[in-house]
Amino acid sequence: MTFLKSIKTISELVEPHKFPFSIPILSSGLNLEFSSNVTFFVGENGSGKSTILEAIAEGCGFNHSGGNRNHSYSSSDTESNLAAALRFSWLPKVTNGFFMRAESFYNFATYIDQIAEEDSSILQGYGGKSLHHQSHGESFL
Known part of the structure; x- marks a missing residue:
């Protein structure tokens, strides 16, 4: 079952000259549709694969550094504001899981x-x- 149906950028929350929106894949807005239970993100280093996965984890309520909803810790990584600028379409909403980095x-x-x-x-x-x-x-x- 595909839980995450789509991800779309909320354009009014995008800051085009700030990271992560300066990454080419995000600079013109993100519009992903998921129709399969498995999705592969493939691209060069720095192309935004991990940034998008971190935003999906945050959209699930998980820590962007890894873990589940109960893992609340700070890391040396800084959180991006990407998850807040995305609209996630779930069916049903994921409430349980683990983000393994x-x-x-x-x-x-x-x-x-x-x-x-x-x-x-x-x-x-x-x-x-x-x-x-x-x-x-x-x-x-």
């Missing part, structure tokens, strides 16, 4: 190892062994 994964895997020191059964949900002892692909799945 690749650069956050090491800390997540370490956290699971720390929990497993007291209760090794926690690893059963992660392939039966430490995420650090699995391939990159295995550990993400």
